[in-house]
Amino acid sequence: MAWFKKTRKPIASTAEKSSRVPEGLWIKCPGCTQIIYNKDLDKNQQVCPKCAHHFRISAADRLRIAVRRRSVDRALSRPPGQTIR
Ligand SMILES: [Zn+2]
16 A cells, blocks of 8 residues: 555646747748747838848739839839839
8 A cells, every 4th residue: 555645637748739929920030030020021021120131022922012112103203113212
């Protein structure tokens, strides 16, 4: 007969540890290894605010940026492609 007896069940460990941070919310910059909030990166047109590393963008996003710039040119009645200062 044992002197001590385990009265409680051991806590079952889960196979996967659940994370409180949703996947894809933060991204690590390969240029400066800084962790950047994904929405900040979107605002900055996929350019790292710390080291100016340019992330890859999809064709749709590239088109969206070009069209947005065109509409600004049209609004300011400038020839298209001229840099905005
Ligand atoms: Zn960076």
